[in-house]
Structures are given as C-alpha cells and as structure tokens.
Amino acid sequence: MNDNENKAYYTRELTAWYQRGNRDLPWRRSRNPYHIWVSEIMLQQTRVETVIPYFNRFMEKFPTIDALADAPEEDVLKAWEGLGYYSRARNLQAAAQEVKESYEGKVPDTPEAISSLKGVGPYTAGAILSIAYNKPEPAVDGNVMRVLSRFFLLEDDIAKPSTRGKIEKLARALIPAGSAGDFNQALMELGATVCTPRSPHCLVCPVMERCGARLEGRTDELPVKTKAKPPRPESRAAAFITDAAGRLLVRQRPQDGLLARLWELPHVPLSEGGREEASREADKRALRERLAAEDGLRVVPGEWLTDAEHTFSHLRWDMRVYRGRLAHEPGEPEALPPAYRWMGRDEMGSYAFPNLFLRIIQGEAEAAAGREARA
Structure with a gap:
C-alpha cells in the first residue's frame, strides 16, 4: 500500500471514530473560540x-473576553490558583485585552493575527482555528507527535524543533x-x-490494522525523545509566623520572574551543601540572617513544623x-517591610498562593483544627 493510501486510511478511520463518539468535555459543547482558547491554555x-472544574469556574467568573480583559489581575490569578504556570494566566489576560482593543472582542480567525497574541x-x-473556525490548520503537541510517530514509524527525535516542523x-x-x-480533536483524543x-x-x-509501530512491535520505542535534564534541587527554609489574632505573615513575590506577584510564606535558599548536611540550627540561622539582610525582616525561628516540596519544569x-515570631522589642512598633502583610484566613480566598504554600497553610489549619477537637 502506498503512502497516499495509508494517509487517506488514517484520516478516514480516525475522523469517523471521533464522530461516532468522544468524551463529553465542557469546551466541546460549542464552537466558541474563547472557550476553546481558555481550555487549551489550561490543558x-x-x-x-x-x-x-477550573474551566467551569473560570467561565462562570469570566464569561466573556471583555470580562476577562477588564478583571483585576489578582482575581484572574486566584481563579487560576492550583493550576500552576501562572504566566499562562497573565498571558491569557494580556491577550484578551488585546482582542478587546484590536479585534472588538472577537478572537481573530487568521493564523497571522491569532499567533500574534501573547x-x-x-x-x-491551530487548535482554535481548526476547532472554532474549521480552518485546515494543524495542532501538534506531544500527544499528536506520539500517535503520528507510531503510526507512520517516524524515528526523528520529537524533542528537536525540526521534527516538530516535519510532523506539522x-x-x-x-x-x-x-x-x-x-x-x-480525534488526534488529541487518540493520544x-x-x-x-x-x-x-x-x-x-x-x-x-495499519499502525507501523504495532505491526513491528515497536510501540514502546516510539516516539524517539531525548530525556530532558532533571529539575535542579534547591533546599529552602520558610518561616510560619502568626500574630495574636491568628493572622499569618505573608509576602508578595517580585513583579517579574518565577511565580511573579503571588503570595507566599517568607523563605530563603539554603547552602549548596543540601538538606542532608544542613542541621535545623543552620536552617534557622539562614532564615534569621537572610531575611534580615535581604528583606529587613527580623524573625526568631522556632520549632520545625513540616517539610514540603514542589517541582517546577x-x-x-x-x-x-x-x-517563628517577629523579633521586635516590647513597645516597639511592629512595622513590616514592603511586600509583607498580615493576612487572616478569611482574606486568603481573595489572594493567589502557589500550590506549595497552599498545602503548607491548609495542612497547618487542619492540624490546628484537630488539636482543638482533641482539647
């Protein structure tokens, strides 16, 4: 069978399979380009x-492009809280603002215009143009590269940009x-x-019936992909400080960079020696000295509370x-450095925290509730 017949078979059978039945996903219930756009960024x-559930809540809160464009950034980040990769949410809102200003709130339907959005x-x-507007544009991600590599026995490394171009x-x-x-969508569903x-x-x-990888027993070998470098481990120490009213001391991250403008517990990097070599006293010393030197925050670290980890890309x-507690003298004003504030538990529902700190805060709240129940 020649290559053209193989391609025609693949297209015909895969499209018919998808049209016979597929997963009922909320963004598939219409051809609304805004819904498709938000879902693809979230996915x-x-x-x-x-x-x-994130998609449903997001659409309830920001039902239109104009609503997203006009929303306070803090509200958008809060709605995104838990999905991670917060730059996606910021870029989505910035692009929505551009669509509102330059395209009268309508998602553009040309490759040039839509690709220019942040x-x-x-x-x-490709996903928006094909699904919302039925334009013959490819939408190639890791799933698609895998299924096409297997069926057509493609042995190029899919980690290389040149391979993505060939598969597109x-x-x-x-x-x-x-x-x-x-x-x-059939390609996505299959993968x-x-x-x-x-x-x-x-x-x-x-x-x-005609999948090359299955016929040759190579499904475990394909696609070919060089392994990415493992994430670099970095040890850190954080301070969990509450005041007499039960409010938690938090700080806002810088305007740019990793987790920009999200809220977190005060924390510092530890020495390169790693956790195994660093005693808890060394952790506390680093917390005390680095928070004072870098933020102007004087703390007295106390007992160990918990360990947690989070992996970025x-x-x-x-x-x-x-x-811990703040190291102010009796009667001394308790002024906080810039970017710091006391936050009550009832306020936290309005501010976005990275997953790592959410887990720590929620874990301590549950432990405290358990202690109260036993008292």
Whole structure:
C-alpha cells in the first residue's frame, strides 16, 4: 500500500471514530473560540480531569473576553490558583485585552493575527482555528507527535524543533476538507485515551490494522525523545509566623520572574551543601540572617513544623518550614517591610498562593483544627 493510501486510511478511520463518539468535555459543547482558547491554555501541562472544574469556574467568573480583559489581575490569578504556570494566566489576560482593543472582542480567525497574541503558540493557534473556525490548520503537541510517530514509524527525535516542523507538515496533509476541527480533536483524543505514552490500548485503536509501530512491535520505542535534564534541587527554609489574632505573615513575590506577584510564606535558599548536611540550627540561622539582610525582616525561628516540596519544569524546591515570631522589642512598633502583610484566613480566598504554600497553610489549619477537637 502506498503512502497516499495509508494517509487517506488514517484520516478516514480516525475522523469517523471521533464522530461516532468522544468524551463529553465542557469546551466541546460549542464552537466558541474563547472557550476553546481558555481550555487549551489550561490543558498545557495539566490533565483533563483536573482542568474541568477550573474551566467551569473560570467561565462562570469570566464569561466573556471583555470580562476577562477588564478583571483585576489578582482575581484572574486566584481563579487560576492550583493550576500552576501562572504566566499562562497573565498571558491569557494580556491577550484578551488585546482582542478587546484590536479585534472588538472577537478572537481573530487568521493564523497571522491569532499567533500574534501573547501566549498563543503554534499548537494553541491551530487548535482554535481548526476547532472554532474549521480552518485546515494543524495542532501538534506531544500527544499528536506520539500517535503520528507510531503510526507512520517516524524515528526523528520529537524533542528537536525540526521534527516538530516535519510532523506539522504531515498533520496538515492529513486534515480532511471540511472536518479540520473533528480531525484535530480525534488526534488529541487518540493520544489521550488510546495511544498513551505507556501501555497503549492497541486492540481498541481505530487505526491499529495499519499502525507501523504495532505491526513491528515497536510501540514502546516510539516516539524517539531525548530525556530532558532533571529539575535542579534547591533546599529552602520558610518561616510560619502568626500574630495574636491568628493572622499569618505573608509576602508578595517580585513583579517579574518565577511565580511573579503571588503570595507566599517568607523563605530563603539554603547552602549548596543540601538538606542532608544542613542541621535545623543552620536552617534557622539562614532564615534569621537572610531575611534580615535581604528583606529587613527580623524573625526568631522556632520549632520545625513540616517539610514540603514542589517541582517546577526546571527546578525543585525542598522546603523545611519552621514556626517563628517577629523579633521586635516590647513597645516597639511592629512595622513590616514592603511586600509583607498580615493576612487572616478569611482574606486568603481573595489572594493567589502557589500550590506549595497552599498545602503548607491548609495542612497547618487542619492540624490546628484537630488539636482543638482533641482539647
């Protein structure tokens, strides 16, 4: 069978499979480009099951592009809290503002215009254009590169930009006239539910009969992908400080960079020697000295509270948390450095915290409730 016949088979069978039935996802219930756009941004590095409740709440709070464009950034970040990768939320709002100002609130329907929006890369542009507007544009992400690599026995390293370009060209050639949205969603659906990274469900695959990787017993080998560098571990110590009213001392992160403008517990990096070599007394000394030197905050760290960790794409924070108090003298004014404030538990619902600190704060709240119940 020649290559063109193989491509025609793949397109026909996969599209028919998707049209016979697929997952009922809230963003698939209309062709609204705003809904599709938000869902695709949320789905980057996040599982569908996690995204669904976030998507529903986000649409309830920001039902239109204008509503998102006009919202305070703090509200947008709070609605995003727990999804991580907060730059996605900021870029989404910035792009919504551009759509409101330059396109009268309507998501543009050309590759050039939509690709110019902040945070909209080739995959997101292709997904919106094909699903919302039925334009014959490919939408190639990791799932799509995997399923096409297996079926067509592609042995190029999918971590290389040149390979993505080749697969985008192939995907474009496969798109059927008039069914671009269904075909691209079929590719996504196949990668998410059948042609999974490990232990693919080949026996229920709609294109199994001619899948090159299955026929040659190479599904475990494909796609070819060089391993990324593991996240760099970084040990840190944090201070958990409350006042007489039970408010928690928090600070806002800088305007730019990692987790920009989110709220967190005061914390400092520890020496390169690592957690194994660093005693708790060394942790406390680092907390005391570095918070005083860098923020002008004088603290007295106390007992160890908990350990927690969080992995970013390039970095892993190993956090050791200590209770503490401020080191002001009796009668001395308790002025806080810039970016610091006392925050009551009832206020935290209005401010966005990274997942790591949410877990620490919520864990301590649950422990405190347990102590009260036992008292």
